[in-house]
Amino acid sequence: MHKQNTPQSLTQLLGTKSNTLSSFAVKGALLNRFTDFLAKYVFENTGLNISDTCQVSNYRSGMLVIETFSPAVAMRLNYVKGGILTAFRTEFIAELANIEIKVVPKEQLKIEKEPDLPPKHLSQNAANALRDAAQHVPDSLKEKLERLAALADKNKS
Structure with missing residues (x-):
């Protein structure tokens, strides 16, 4: 008999096909492959290294979502969007219809509030x-x- 509260190994949890965690792990690995492919493609075609500023964040309903922290990188990606679309269709997803490029400011990810400074007194x-x-x-x-x-x-x- 298997008790409900006994610890299970991570490989066992990820190994079950019906498990939601397993589907997230597979999708995360796929998005990482997409990000690596995107960085390689953009570097080979523009000379721009986007590995630190850009990532493929989602794929849904034939749309690939790319997020970047830099508006300049977003502009460069928009210039080569057609080539990226063709490369992804050839390499991974034949039914890919569109690519959406989003600029997500770094400040948006910052959740913690900065501490209030004590008032300064004049000596x-x-x-x-x-x-x-x-x-x-x-x-x-x-x-x-x-x-x-x-x-x-x-x-x-």
């Missing part, structure tokens, strides 16, 4: 230096420097 030495400087400047700037120096007194209390 008493800086306030005294501002008051000294205010004595030798025109009146309009003098008022602004004195207000800025008053912030040090406000923060002290």
Whole structure:
């Protein structure tokens, strides 16, 4: 009898054909092959190395989706889109109908919020230096420097 909670090896989990995890692994491997082929094709035809900035992210309903972080790379890919389409039809997918090229900013992948910085305080030495400087400047700037120096007194209390 096989208990439900006993650990199973990853190869056993990926080996079952009805398993959803298995289908994801197969699709992921296929997309990696597509990405490698795309990088090789683009490098051979344009001299552009896109391996770090571009990937094939999906294939669905006859459409290949390519994502890049760079608008410049997206423009270059659009120039050779017809050749890429022909190469993929010849090498992998005869029923491929279209290629969609998306620009996905790196910032979109950043989920963590940057920590708020603590407010900066003006030291008493800086306030005294501002008051000294205010004595030798025109009146309009003098008022602004004195207000800025008053912030040090406000923060002290």
